[in-house]
Amino acid sequence: MKASIKSTIASLVGNILEWYEYTLYAYFASVISALFFPSEDLSIRMIMTFATFAVGLAARPIGGIIFGYIGDKYSRKKMLTVTMLLMSVPTFCIGMLPTYAQIGIFAPIMLITLRIIQGIALGGEFGASCVYLYESAPEEKRGLFGTLALTGVGTGLVLSSCTIFIIESIFSKEEIFAYAWRIPFFISVIGAIIGLYMRKSLIETTDFTKAKEVNLLTDNPFKIMFKDHKKTLAKLFAIFLTTQISFFVVFIFGKSMMIEFLNFAPDIAGKFNLLTVVSYTLSTIVFGYLSDKINKKYIILFGLVGLAIASYPFIMSLKSANSSFILIMSLIMGAFIGATEGTLNPLVAESFPTQIRATSVAFCWNFTSVAFGSISPIIAMLLIKNTGEINSIAYYLMGVCFVSISGVLFGFMRKGNC
Template sequence: MGNTIEWYDFGVFGFMPAILGAVFFNAADPTDNVLGTFAVLAVAFVARPFGGFVFGPLGDRIGRQKVLATTIILMSGSTFVIGLFPSFATAGVLAPILVVLARLVQGFSAGGEYGGAATFIAEYAPDRRRGFLGSWLEFGTLTGFFLGAGMVTATTVVVGDEAMQSWGWRIPFLLAGPLGLVGLYLRTKLEDTPLFREAAAKNTVEASPLKTVLRTQWRGILHLIGYIVLLNVADYVMLTYMESYLTNALGLEGRTPLLVIMGVILAMMVIITPVGALSDKIGRKPLLYTSCAGFIILPIPAFQLMDSGNSVLLTLGLAIIGVLLVFLLATIPSVLPAMFPTEVRYGAFAIGYNLSTALFAGTAPYIVTKLVADTGDQLVPAYYLMGAAVIAAVPIFLLPETAGHSLRNVTSSTAAPRPVAG
């Protein structure tokens, strides 16, 4: 639910960047409006590492459940209030300032969300089903984006383009409030994870987990940063940037870009949990190798298909990127928590994940949009994905196989956990 709320926000921003840019920045050029919106998206990522440094170690000290209850209400609240803000035409420069402040809060709280949610699921899941159960976390990612994009699309259809630019854009943001309250209710009903409760009962909970993380887990954190470069770039190019690319870079008109993207995302939602279950049977690494190799070889053909002018080929090109991304999304919730021991798992995960996300994810839509506009080369997103795959290839190769292994046996960030007997 928390991941759904986080990505609902990205779906809303990603599917109406030109409208939000005009509302809050009032630029004369449509490309500048889009860049302004993507810059606001990127601002949130500046705060994410700080959230990771605060919420991650805090979750190792006081428990995963308490921190996750806090992050979900902060995330949903910061998205909700954007729907109440005045426009640039009403408040001038105060409008973008308020949006930036809200995005900073959203980014700070999101810095404690994903690492905590993945840790929570991984520590509850049976060892032989961690891939399947962990993949539901990324099902939440796709659901949130689908809901955000769908709400933008539905609101546009109902109120019309003119009203959408005037006041309709507020509706998708305001719906984040009720989503957050539902999520908060659910999280307050959960017990903390068995592994954390065991650590607390044995008095092995770290008194200063941040110091311990930085002293003992820095190699694992660097490994994690390199590994998820590809995930972050692919995630945000596919989910946040693609609608703008199809509309502005390729010049597609009408509802075709929205419908094609939403159709591919819906298909990703259907296959992601079976892929997670497959990783329990054959291991995580075969799926990771396939995804990494695919992102090195296939982006150029995929983007050429998108630029073919044929709706079927457009869908096929987008589906290629979507399937390769699913192989990553379905495995990381089970792979990353297994890199660190229980006492520092939340903190090490959150710090590494959010440093990588801040460096490579939040900047991706802005950088790619800028490069396409400056060079006129429609294949820039393909090059960007290929470069990320090359960077991630070595860290992915060095990852130990963790399928079927117990998280109780993880003793360091560089050693594979021991398999469970039976």
């Protein structure tokens, strides 16, 4: 039991550190856009920056396929050590990159290359940690433990947001553009050393060990997933539509939207973004715990309906620039996203058998992050540019919520699916 707890903590810590490293790029999007994609047109500059973000996400399914196969065929624990190293090296290298002003077009090319490597690492890491945490828990606590992977995501975002907030508070705008933007990327080296050391204590999960003992492991988990679980994938994707888009629009694009389109100071936008992420992180824990006691589909439905209702007031709060209103809506918005996404994770894990679980979980999260999430900041910017109003973001979120709610009601909640 003691070894199992240590392994769980090691997996969670590594997940936190990888999301810290990965989201630094998004939280410094305004700075990176000016340094690596110089353009007179703000919208073009920002679209190029988030297009690079999307390219990195597009590499996630590659990592998911590679490391999902390793996890299902050979070992759950091996993939977690490799992905840690694969993420940390390019993160440090981004901090070392010369800018467009120094080496011209080679700067964005090198940045894109490093983001692709990061994407492959994250694609392997997240699916691996989801499965490892889920399978490391007793049956009656798998909802909570399965949610911890999303708690790790939120915690990584909080650390990233806090680090950048400190940088923006200490250094002037000129200093940040000159050199200080690199500091958070260098700090990641410390976390990587700690994470790699802790992951030495990982033990194999009981589910995988039992499957291996009775010769249930398969040579082609990807083929079995598509052959026998097409309906399950379709139902899950309907929910992923909202969770991925809301996550990327609110957490990843939200700060840039406040700075570039609503004229918030970077530190003020960072504060409210941080509050939203903290609310999300705490919510994943609360609803993960409840998902062991209440039908997961009901919690997800609650989160989707709440998100649909809160989307418009959330955008209106940002437009109002009223601190109290923004605070309330940021906390509410983060809580509903956490309730939906956190509970979805153990639902995905329990929807597939052990011998294809690593591949299936990685495919669900990584494919939908590309298909739905990666392009959502670009869609959001185009909506604002073409309509001239950020209200369009609220309608965008409400629309995808309606699709997901329909998917839950007609997919999971029909007789025989509860």
